[in-house]
Amino acid sequence: MAQVAAERHASVETSMHEFVERTPDLRYVFFGGKGGVGKTVLAGMTALWFARQGRRTVLASTNPVHSLSGLLDQDVFGKHTPVDGVENLWAFEIDTRDAIERSKREIREKIQWFLKFAEISTKAEEFVEAATTNPAFEESAMFENMVDLMFADAYDVYVFDTAPTANARRLLGMSKVYGLWVNKMVKSREEAQTLREALSFTKKKEQDPLMEYLLSFRGRIEHARELLTDPARTAFFFVTLPEALPIAVIRRFIAWFTDFGIPVGGVVVNQVIREEDGLDAPEFVRNRIAMQREYLEQIGNDFAGMVRAILPLYDDEIRGVASLDRTAPELFA
Ligand SMILES: Nc1ncnc2c1ncn2[C@@H]1O[C@H](COP(=O)(O)OP(=O)(O)O)[C@@H](O)[C@H]1O
Ligand SMILES: [Mg+2]
DSSP, X not given: OHHHHHHHHSOOSSOHHHHHHHOTTOOEEEEEOSTTSSHHHHHHHHHHHHHHTTOOEEEEXXXXXXXXXXXXXXXXXXXXXXXXXXXXXXXXXXXXXXXXXXXXXXXXXXXXXXXXXXXXXXXHHHHHHHXXXXXXHHHHHHHHHHHHHHHHOOOSEEEEEOOSTTHHHHHHHHHHHHHHHHHHHHHHHHHXXXXXXXXXXXXXOOOOHHHHHHXXXXXXXXXXXXXXXXXXXXXXXXXXXXXXXXXXXXXXXXXXXXXXTOOEEEEEEEEEOOGGGGTTOOHHHHHHHHHHHHHHHHHXXXXXXXXXXXXXXXXXXXXXXXXXXXXXXXXXX
């Protein structure tokens, strides 16, 4: 009886399985939500499931926390690593420090070149420091990493275990901001160049490496945006628990992502205590079940038609391939 009540409120209309079947070109899968709700675990189950379908899959993380190595019980840090015992599955925990250093070097070269080009006699270092010592720079380096991986085109499916909090949205939202910024830069460079040509006696066109860089950068960003906003290829899933805070977080995320034109694949409700486990349970457990019933109702109302799966709270943490193999079929039931 009670179980029926809970399931009526947050019900699965189009399941995860149906969703991926209806989206056969799906290649870029992301998981977002509050910290601790199960993003890493669900990304792992999803990647494993795709790999078991025979598709070359990578499970990737730009998250500085070494969560994938922990999930898989295998060191996957810093390089594409075949997952032990699973054909078609690779895991890759991107070394963000490495990426940040690389970006710093590139920016330094560009600034040095520009200062020389513009005949400004200032040390590049100050500019480099200003450009690279802020959290947005780290995020942008992580974004670049993600895009590099996507463009390398080495896999059929990419499952990203994204960072918690607002990073995920910013990582993707950044592509739009980059696009606008680069357009502005390109326009002002064009104007400067036209002026320079008009003022110079020699009519030969000057080469402008900064302009070339901006154009190629804009091309990359536009390509990334094209991929990330294409509902045939990209889906962002949001994970919540039957609790107030994680629901509030994904409600906000979904609104943001919808604004950015980033395709929302749906909602996964995780760690739901099974009603039947409450029958002979202590009062504490029965209270939790009563509480989650209310939140399941809220989820059913707020995310009508978007719930792709409702997963139980398992009696153990999910860790290792065997554990993922046991649970993935429930996500893709
Ligand atoms: N349905 C579940 N049942 C039992 N434990 C779970 C479940 N989902 C996640 N966990 C556990 O909860 C913890 C947090 O999950 P994790 O995927 O790391 O969250 P996130 O990546 O969102 O921070 C992990 O120890 C994981 O094994
Ligand atoms: Mg995680």
